[in-house]
Amino acid sequence: xxxxxxxxxxxxxxxxxxxxxxxxxxxxxxxxxxxxxxxxxxxxxxxxxxxxxxxxxxxxxxxxxxxxxxxxxxxxxxxxxxxxxxxxxxxxxxxxxxxxxxxxxxxxxxxxxxxxxxxxxxxxxxxxxxxxxxxxxxxxxxxxxxxxxxxxxxxxxxxxxxxxxxxxxxxxxxxxxxxxxxxxxxxxxxxxxxxxxxxxxxxxxxxxxxxxxxxxxxxxxxxxxxxxxxxxxxxxxxxxxxxxxxxxxxxxxxxxxxxxxxxxxxxxxxxxxxxxxxxxxxxxxxxxxxxxxxxxxxxxxxxxxxxxxxxxxxxxxxxxxxxxxxxxxxxxxxxxxxxxxxxxxxxxxxxxxxxxxxxxxxxxxxxxxxxxxxxxxxxxxxxxxxxxxxxxxxxxxxxxxxxxxxxxxxxxxxxxxxxxxxxxxxxxxxxxxxxxxxxxxxxxxxxxxxxxxxxxxxxxxxxxxxxxxxxxxxxxxxxxxxxxxxxxxxxxxxxxxxxxxxxxxxxxxxxxxxxxxxxxxxxxxxxxxxxxxxxxxxxxxxxxxxxxxxxxxxxxxxxxxxxxxxxxxxxxxxxxxxxxxxxxxxxxxxxxxxxxxxxxxxxxxxxxxxxxxxxxxxxxxxxxxxxxxxxxxxxxxxxxxxxxxxxxxxxxxxxxxxxxxxxxxxxxxxxxxxxxxxxxxxxxxxxxxxxxxxxxxxxxxxxxxxxxxxxxxxxxxxxxxxxxxxxxxxxxxxxxxxxxxxxxxxx
Amino acid sequence: xxxxxxxxxxxxxxxxxxxxxxxxxxxxxxxxxxxxxxxxxxxxxxxxxxxxxxxxxxxxxxxxxxxxxxxxxxxxxxxxxxxxxxxxxxxxxxxxxxxxxxxxxxxxxxxxxxxxxxxxxxxxxxxxxxxxxxxxxxxxxxxxxxxxxxxxxxxxxxxxxxxxxxxxxxxxxxxxxxxxxxxxxxxxxxxxxxxxxxxxxxxxxxxxxxxxxxxxxxxxxxxxxxxxxxxxxxxxxxxxxxxxxxxxxx
Numbered sequence: 001x002x003x004x005x006x007x008x009x010x011x012x013x014x015x016x017x018x019x020x021x022x023x024x025x026x027x028x029x030x031x032x033x034x035x036x037x038x039x040x041x042x043x044x045x046x047x048x049x050x051x052x053x054x055x056x057x058x059x060x061x062x063x064x065x066x067x068x069x070x071x072x073x074x075x076x077x078x079x080x081x082x083x084x085x086x087x088x089x090x091x092x093x094x095x096x097x098x099x100x101x102x103x104x105x106x107x108x109x110x111x112x113x114x115x116x117x118x119x120x121x122x123x124x125x126x127x128x129x130x131x132x133x134x135x136x137x138x139x140x141x142x143x144x145x146x147x148x149x150x151x152x153x154x155x156x157x158x159x160x161x162x163x164x165x166x167x168x169x170x171x172x173x174x175x176x177x178x179x180x181x182x183x184x185x186x187x188x189x190x191x192x193x194x195x196x197x198x199x200x201x202x203x204x205x206x207x208x209x210x211x212x213x214x215x216x217x218x219x220x221x222x223x224x225x226x227x228x229x230x231x232x233x234x235x236x237x238x239x240x241x242x243x244x245x246x247x248x249x250x251x252x253x254x255x256x257x258x259x260x261x262x263x264x265x266x267x268x269x270x271x272x273x274x275x276x277x278x279x280x281x282x283x284x285x286x287x288x289x290x291x292x293x294x295x296x297x298x299x300x301x302x303x304x305x306x307x308x309x310x311x312x313x314x315x316x317x318x319x320x321x322x323x324x325x326x327x328x329x330x331x332x333x334x335x336x337x338x339x340x341x342x343x344x345x346x347x348x349x350x351x352x353x354x355x356x357x358x359x360x361x362x363x364x365x366x367x368x369x370x371x372x373x374x375x376x377x378x379x380x381x382x383x384x385x386x387x388x389x390x391x392x393x394x395x396x397x398x399x400x401x402x403x404x405x406x407x408x409x410x411x412x413x414x415x416x417x418x419x420x421x422x423x424x425x426x427x428x429x430x431x432x433x434x435x436x437x438x439x440x441x442x443x444x445x446x447x448x449x450x451x452x453x454x455x456x457x458x459x460x461x462x463x464x465x466x467x468x469x470x471x472x473x474x475x476x477x478x479x480x481x482x483x484x485x486x487x488x489x490x491x492x493x494x495x496x497x498x499x500x501x502x503x504x505x506x507x508x509x510x511x512x513x514x515x516x517x518x519x520x521x522x523x524x525x526x527x528x529x530x531x532x533x534x535x536x537x538x539x540x541x542x543x544x545x546x547x548x549x550x551x552x553x554x555x556x557x558x559x560x561x562x563x564x565x566x567x568x569x570x571x572x573x574x575x576x577x578x579x580x581x582x583x584x585x586x587x588x589x590x591x592x593x594x595x596x597x598x599x600x601x602x603x604x605x606x607x608x609x610x611x612x613x614x615x616x617x618x619x620x621x622x623x624x625x626x627x628x629x630x631x632x633x634x635x636x637x638x639x640x641x642x643x644x645x646x647x648x649x650x651x652x653x654x655x656x657x658x659x660x661x662x663x664x665x666x667x668x669x670x671x672x673x674x675x676x677x678x679x680x681x682x683x684x685x686x687x688x689x690x691x692x693x694x695x696x697x698x699x700x701x702x703x704x705x706x707x708x709x710x711x712x713x714x715x716x717x718x719x720x721x722x723x724x725x726x727x728x729x730x731x732x733x734x735x736x737x738x739x740x741x742x743x744x745x746x747x
Numbered sequence: 748x749x750x751x752x753x754x755x756x757x758x759x760x761x762x763x764x765x766x767x768x769x770x771x772x773x774x775x776x777x778x779x780x781x782x783x784x785x786x787x788x789x790x791x792x793x794x795x796x797x798x799x800x801x802x803x804x805x806x807x808x809x810x811x812x813x814x815x816x817x818x819x820x821x822x823x824x825x826x827x828x829x830x831x832x833x834x835x836x837x838x839x840x841x842x843x844x845x846x847x848x849x850x851x852x853x854x855x856x857x858x859x860x861x862x863x864x865x866x867x868x869x870x871x872x873x874x875x876x877x878x879x880x881x882x883x884x885x886x887x888x889x890x891x892x893x894x895x896x897x898x899x900x901x902x903x904x905x906x907x908x909x910x911x912x913x914x915x916x917x918x919x920x921x922x923x924x925x926x927x928x929x930x931x932x933x934x935x936x937x938x939x940x941x942x943x944x945x946x947x948x949x950x951x952x953x954x955x956x957x958x959x960x961x962x963x964x965x966x967x968x969x970x971x972x973x974x975x976x977x978x979x980x981x982x983x984x985x986x987x988x989x990x991x992x993x994x995x996x997x
Contacts, residue, residue, distance in 0.1 A: 117909055148907050150980030153931035 002133040004054045005062045007184070010668075014050055015136050020183035021046040022138065028179065031192045032346050036376060037171045041097055044087070045104045045176050047138060052077025054130045055123055072123050073111045079147040080124045086141055095150075096165055102152035104173040108180060110335045110622075113154050121146065156619045166618075167375060174342025178314065181339070185310045191282055193251050193318035199275050200246060216247070219407040223248040223380065227348075230373060230401035232381040232391070236408050236581045238533030241382050242267060245350040246275065248380045249319070253347045256321045259356040261288045262479060264321050266507055268294075276319070285312035287322035293683045296676075306672065315343050324351070324361060325630050328368040332626040333618040345375035354383045354390060355521050356503070359602050362390065363609030364630070370397045385524055385585065387592030389603065393610075408581040414531040416578045418541040421549035424516050426454035429495065432512050432544070433460060437485060438495040439510035441526050443518050443555035445469050445499055449724055452497040462494030468501050469726040471643055473687035482508060488532065502529060509533070517547040518560050520568040520591055524584050536578070547572065563600040567591050635691045638716035639705060640726055643688050651688060651705065657681035659708055689713060690726060700729065748859065748900070749866050752988060753873065754893035755804075755854040759812070760883040761846050765946070770811070771846040775973060776802050776917060777882055779947040779997060780966075782856060785882050785889070790865075790872040795948055797861040801995040803916035807851035816844035854882075857994050859899070870896055897988045908979040908993055917945060917971040919997040927983045928993070931976045940974030947997065969997045 006017035025046050029039060052074035053059070060066045079102055087093045087101075128144045159166040182189035207214040216224065219235045224247040231248070235241055245256055258264050268286040276283050286294065291312060295305050311317050327344065330337040349372065357365065369379050379401075381390075391404060420428070424447070429440055442448040445467045452465040466478045485492045486508025500518070502508065503525045513530035517523060527543050536542055547553070547569050556565045571587055590596075597603045621629075644651065658681050662674045685707075697714060704712040719727040762774040762781055779800050787796070817832075818840035825831055831838035860866060873880075873894045882889040909931075910916070918940070922928045930939050946966045955961030979985045979993050986994040 116912070146907075148981040149909065149931055149978040150907070150926075150929060150982070153929065153978065155931070 002130075004059060004130075004134060006050050006053055008062045014053055014134075015138075017050060017183060018047060018136070018138065020186075021049075021179050024179045024182045024189040028175065028189050031190050035171075035346055037168070037175070038097070040091075041093070041101060042172055042175055042179075045101050045108075045172060046179060048078055048081045048101070049105045049108050049176060049180065050074065050078060051081045051134075052079070052127070054134060055127055056130070070115065070119055072115045072120060073109065073113065075106050075108050075111070076113065076115065076120065077123060077127060078105050079152060080127055080144050081142065082147050082151070083141065083143040083145065084148060084151065086143060090141075096168075099151045099157070100165065100169050100172055102147060103157055103169055104176050106152050107156075107173065107335075108176055159618055170338050171342045171345060171375065174338035174340070177336075177339040178316075178343060181314050182316060185314065187307060187311050187314065187316060189314075190253070190316055191311075191318050193249075193253055193283070195251070195276070195283065196246060196249060196254075196319065197251050200243065203243070203275055216243075217407075220244045220247050222405060222407070224250075226402060228378070230379050230399070232383075232386065232401060232404035234383055234386045234404055234406040234585065236584075237384055237528045239407055239409070241352065242270065245352065245380065245382055246271075246319075249348045249350065253343075254319050255327060255344075255347055255349045256319070256352065257324045257327070257350065258321065258352050259323070260501075260506075261290060261323065262506055263353075264288055264323065265294060266483075268321050271319075271321070281308045282311075283317060284319040284321070285317040287312055287315075287320050287326045289323075292679060293686070296680060296683065305676070315340070324357070324365065328361075328364045329623075329626050329630045331364050331368045331371065331613055332616055332621055332629065334621045334623045334626040335619050336623055341371060341375060344372045344377040346377070348378045348380070351379060351381045352383065354381050355385050355387060356525070359605035360609045362393075363606045363613065366390070366393050366397060366399075366606075367610055367613045369394065370399055373399050384528060385521055385588045387521065387597075388589060389592055389594050389597055389606075392594045393606065406585055408585065411580070412535050413578045413580055414534070414536050415527050415543050416536055416541045417543045417545065417572075417575050419572050419575060420544060420546050422546055423548050423551060423553070424451060424514070424546040426451050426458065428544070429455065429514050430458055430460055432514065433495055435493045436512060437493055437510040438512045438514065439486075439502070439508075439529055440495060440497040441502065441513070441515040441529075442497065442499055443516045443553055443560065445725070447516070447554040448497050448499050449727065452724070455495065455497070460495065464494060464496045465498070465724060466496060466501065467499040467725060469690060469692065470722075471640065471688050471690045471720070474722050474725070475690075476687075479506075482506075486510060486529070488534070500526070502526075507532070512542055512544070514544045515546065516553045516555075517545050517565070517569060517572070518553070518555065519564045520571065520587055522560075523568070523572075524588070541577070545572065561600055561602045564591070564597070564602060567596065636694050636697050636714065637689045637691050638697065638701075638714045639688050640690060640720035641715050641717050642720040644705065644715050647688060651685065654681040654685045655705075655707055658685070685713075692716065692726065696728060748898070749863055750857045750859040750897055750899050750988065750994070751866065751870050751873065752893065752895045752897045752992075753854070753856040753858065753891065755852075755856065755882065756890040756892055757849075757852040757854070757882060757887055759810070759848040759850055760852055760887040761848050762883050769844070771814075771844065773809075773847040773849055773883075774943070774945075775806070775849070775915060776804060777854070778945045779917075779969060780945075780949075781882060782858075783948060785880060786858060786869060786873075789876050789878075789880060790869055791877065796865060797948075798865075799859040799861070799996045800947075801857040801859075801916075801997070802854065803856075803910075803914060803993075803995060804852060804854035805913045805915060806849040806853070808849075810848050810850055811845050812848050813843050814846050816842055818842070855992065857897075857899070857988065857992075857996065859994075859996060866896060870894060897990070899986055899988050899994055901984050902987050903984045904979055904981045906981045908985075908987075908991060910975075910977040910993070912975060914977065915973060915975045916977055916993075916995050917943070917969075917973055917997070918977065918995055920970040920972055922995065923972050927979065927985050928995075929978050929980055930972070930974045931978050939976065940972040943971050943973055944968040945971050971997065 004014045006012050006014040025043060055077050057068040057071040058074055060068065082098065082101055084098045087098060124144065124146045131142060131144050157166050157169045179189050204214065217240060219233060219239045220243055223233060223244040227248045227250050258267060264286050271284055272280045292309055295309055312320065327340060330340040351365065372379060386404060394401065424442060429438065432438060440451060442451060448465060448467050452463065455463050464481065466482055470478065482496055484490060485494055485496065488509040500522060503522060506529065508529050509532035510530045513527060515523065515526050523545060530542055556562055568591060571591060658678055662671065697716060700717040701714040702717060703715050705715055706712045718729055761771060762777045764772040764774055779802065782800050782802060783798065823838050825833045825836055825838040829838065832841055858869060860869060873891060880889045880891060881887050918928050945968065947969050949964040949966045951962050952965045953960050953962050986996055988994055
């Protein structure tokens with residue numbers, strides 16, 4: 001008997017690897033027995049998927065590192081182990097079942113299929129010899145023969161050709177991937193959620209110890225009662241949306257999506273502290289582009305950060321808090337999207353703060369929800385305000401859900417609104433400031449910088465500036481500071497001049513809000529940062545909105561839709577003084593309905609994006625292409641020149657660590673240590689970068705920081721300070737006009 | 748069922764698309780009508796004998812070449828100053844034009860006459876042709892490498908028949924739609940083939956009156972898909988000849 005290897009590091013035979021798959025198959029089946037798939041087919045593909053690795057070229061590569069030309073991907077060679085005749089005649093599978101198996105196995109790695117029929121024929125002949133030396137107790141029948149082209153011929157199963165088969169394929173292929181990845185990463189494919197409701201009960205118990213009358217509120221009850229349905233709940237800030245979302249997820253696999261990383265970090269910290277505190281690295285994870293970074297910060301607490309990270313990446317944890325781009329990129333149906341959608345088919349997805357998403361993201365969400373509900377997943381939209389337009393679009397897609405329900409604390413007043421028909425004015429802000437907490441929100445970075453500087457000139461004490469154009473390190477520290485001041489129990493005070501980076505989900509509570517008008521939705525979001533969860537019972541005002549009067553606010557006509565801005569402006573003129581939550585929701589209803597918005601760019605963009613995604617063929621795009629579209633990559637990561645100059649030494653040191661070549665023969669432990677060191681160095685380096693709009697870098701990049709042959713980070717010529725962030729230098733005066741206009745678009 | 752199998756070779760040939768004028772375009776394989784015409788000519792048939800034909804093959808490449816084109820117009824009188832040729836008082840224009848030519852064409856043709864009694868006659872006429880065989884334009888000589896009477900049978904395939912990559916055929920769309928034949932493209936499109944309507948035979952239809960007849964050919968056109976990468980998958984029942992060649996009978 002020959003030892004055919006499946007993996008080199010650590011060495012593992014095909015049998016051992018397949019055993020691992022079967023183990024995970026059983027885990028999956030025991031946790032989700034009612035999943036609507038053909039479990040027998042899934043079993044067959046788990047068993048057969050890697051048998052093609054028996055071929056000599058693959059073995060030689062694994063064993064001795066020799067690479068052969070014309071090596072046929074093992075997924076294709078594994079097809080020769082599908083004995084169609086036997087499976088149909090003896091085991092009762094249908095022809096479509098065989099097609100399903102063939103496609104799942106052939107594409108279990110996404111590879112270019114460049115081989116010719118002659119080469120394939122030859123390799124299959126050779127396999128017939130190899131298989132004589134192969135024994136595996138789980139494999140009762142083995143017969144190597146080239147699989148008929150009727151089942152697989154380098155094509156894809158298309159949604160528009162056979163919808164049922166497409167969805168069946170998607171689940172089988174996706175789950176095979178999940179099981180295979182889990183087996184390779186030596187983690188369980190799924191962890192059962194049998195704790196969440198219990199933990200929430202415990203949370204309630206502790207609350208009841210403090211207050212005997214504590215209990216779930218209307219929103220939370222509603223979510224709990226309808227946890228088997230797709231629902232939409234509109235609830236004002238402070239209604240306990242996190243708990244509501246978790247109650248709805250219950251003891252199921254869940255994803256909690258939020259628009260901002262900051263918000264995700266905050267929610268993750270809260271959940272792991274108050275709700276799921278025991279063994280949380282087996283139960284809850286957070287997923288966004290900086291996950292590893294965040295986990296590293298806490299690494300003393302985890303036993304094995306790599307394992308925790310792998311589990312998170314592979315979506316195997318019961319509860320994942322994530323950005324929507326981490327899961328909804330599957331709407332593009334890129335090559336290899338199957339595992340994601342297959343996972344969502346038995347998951348419940350909470351979408352929080354949907355009003356924060358730009359039109360393109362709304363479009364992806366809507367199409368995504370269509371697919372998710374189609375394969376059996378459930379969703380709940382939780383939001384402070386809900387544009388009616390979203391509801392209409394969901395209906396247009398024939399997605400089933402319960403009519404939206406609104407929850408407010410009816411008679412409570414949190415805000416008193418003053419509309420000022422002028423552009424934002426620093427004198428005004430200064431007068432409002434009286435050793436209290438003042439939050440100023442501008443539409444653009446440039447405007448925020450301007451206001452800040454004016455205040456500074458007037459020698460106002462305790463002023464701070466916060467926007468997106470800081471290097472990561474500074475941004476983090478500023479964020480910590482604003483959270484500290486914004487904590488309702490803190491007695492610090494000061495003025496914070498910011499942009500809409502603080503608009504959503506940041507748990508801060510200021511006494512006074514001064515803001516430029518962007519649009520109603522944004523305004524109400526911003527008002528949520530002021531008197532977050534307390535009643536306003538004083539005379540006068542706590543929210544001051546500058547609507548620019550006859551003029552336009554910054555950013556309007558660029559990233560702020562001008563029509564919506566004008567509608568918002570008009571609607572607001574009626575208000576002076578206290579405004580109840582109900583009134584806010586009615587206003588939103590009045591303005592953000594399909595009827596009123598049908599001719600706006602906003603609506604058109606959503607529609608166009610939906611159509612665009614629909615027009616893309618499944619499997620047409622690669623994952624990296626989709627990543628680019630999804631992130632809307634108009635931005636570049638750079639190191640500001642000033643930052644580079646003053647941190648040169650450290651940056652060089654990180655570079656050396658990243659490029660350090662360790663001996664491949666070291667022990668696994670040792671290698672792991674180096675890998676973590678590299679990651680830490682990378683993260684530290686990232687701390688010095690900021691991301692800026694693409695058009696900015698023209699003419700302002702003269703040198704690069706070369707990390708290695710493949711990677712370089714531009715060093716960006718600009719003014720940078722911890723105080724102000726990036727300030728652009730204009731090099732070519734003739735383009736001033738355009739620059740100004742473009743500049744206004746970024747916040 | 749019996750058929751006559753023909754293996755032909757042509758060096759440079761144009762199978763003209765009926766609608767091409769400025770550039771004389773060519774079909775990638777001879778149309779049914781062209782093949783049927785050649786058979787009828789070599790057999791000396793004066794009227795249409797019903798037959799089915801299967802056409803497949805390959806060519807090496809394609810070139811464009813010049814040829815002399817004569818232009819006629821109904822009733823155009825000869826005008827001296829227009830550089831025309833004088834033909835019994837009428838004017839005929841002469842100029843150069845371009846023709847697409849296929850190079851090194853190899854064809855595998857099956858001829859299945861409806862009336863089996865013609866088998867031997869057709870066989871003999873091809874074995875000892877009464878004049879040089881040509882297919883395409885009159886000057887496009889066809890070298891007959893093989894003429895053979897073969898037995899055809901509908902057979903359930905035990906394994907896939909995969910035509911080599913460069914081999915092409917006209918697949919009657921019925922065969923394709925029933926999935927008797929699949930086209931295995933590596934690319935992402937649904938159909939990896941070209942649809943043609945190929946002339947086969949015609950009836951004469953009089954659109955005028957008896958006295959003043961206006962007679963036109965009404966063509967029987969066959970919907971086909973022209974493709975390479977042709978596969979007849981196992982378990983399908985497909986018409987094949989005794990050497991396991993797929994017969995795309997139309």
